[in-house]
Amino acid sequence: MTKTARQCRQLLYDNFNKVSLHLVKIRRGEGHLVARNLAASCITTPEPVDWAPEVLKNVITTSLQKKWDDEWRSGTTGEQTRSFFPLPKDAECLKNSHINHELTQVLTGHCRLNYHFHKIKKVPSSLCNCGKEETINHYLFDCNIFSEQRTSLIEACNKASIAFPPPLAAIPKDKNLWKALKWFILESRRLALRGTDQRQ
Numbered sequence: 001m002t003k004t005a006r007q008c009r010q011l012l013y014d015n016f017n018k019v020s021l022h023l024v025k026i027r028r029g030e031g032h033l034v035a036r037n038l039a040a041s042c043i044t045t046p047e048p049v050d051w052a053p054e055v056l057k058n059v060i061t062t063s064l065q066k067k068w069d070d071e072w073r074s075g076t077t078g079e080q081t082r083s084f085f086p087l088p089k090d091a092e093c094l095k096n097s098h099i100n101h102e103l104t105q106v107l108t109g110h111c112r113l114n115y116h117f118h119k120i121k122k123v124p125s126s127l128c129n130c131g132k133e134e135t136i137n138h139y140l141f142d143c144n145i146f147s148e149q150r151t152s153l154i155e156a157c158n159k160a161s162i163a164f165p166p167p168l169a170a171i172p173k174d175k176n177l178w179k180a181l182k183w184f185i186l187e188s189r190r191l192a193l194r195g196t197d198q199r200q
């Protein structure tokens with residue numbers, strides 16, 4: 001039995017104390033109604049509860065989602081990623097996105113910006129070339145070195161009626177803003193492998 005199947009079984013036991021599971025063989029073509037009747041005949045409780053498969057599926061899905069949300073929220077690592085995606089469902093946009101190493105740096109916080117590099121002792125200072133601390137928020141929303149490349153981000157905010165700078169969590173929720181973020185990262189080339197050299 002797979003881990004997911006075990007979790008589903010446990011959820012059933014937790015939510016319905018009269019449930020027991022049985023493996024019922026049916027001949028091909030008899031359909032799920034026959035399977036349900038056979039399954040019902042195996043139930044030994046005095047008053048069998050006929051939970052429709054859709055109801056059970058909904059209960060399991062909701063419970064697993066809540067469990068996932070709780071684990072995600074209580075994580076002790078990945079703070080930067082949670083800033084973009086407060087809940088797992090907020091990361092839907094990643095399904096249709098090409099995730100390159102530059103975008104990954106911004107979403108995880110493990111990046112080539114001096115604030116992070118200084119923390120891991122790769123550079124002597126956490127300051128940006130502009131003189132301010134080079135955090136991700138500074139790079140995305142504030143640094144005057146990238147004012148030109150930031151235009152599309154500001155325009156996307158205006159279009160979505162979101163004040164600039166936007167909360168990080170607002171970006172994945174708006175298609176244009178998400179696209180503008182990726183465009184900015186690409187155009188700035190600050191996080192490209194040779195980005196630092198190109199700026200000097």
Ligand SMILES: [Zn+2]
Pocket residue numbers: 128129130131132134138142143144145
């Ligand atoms: Zn700067």
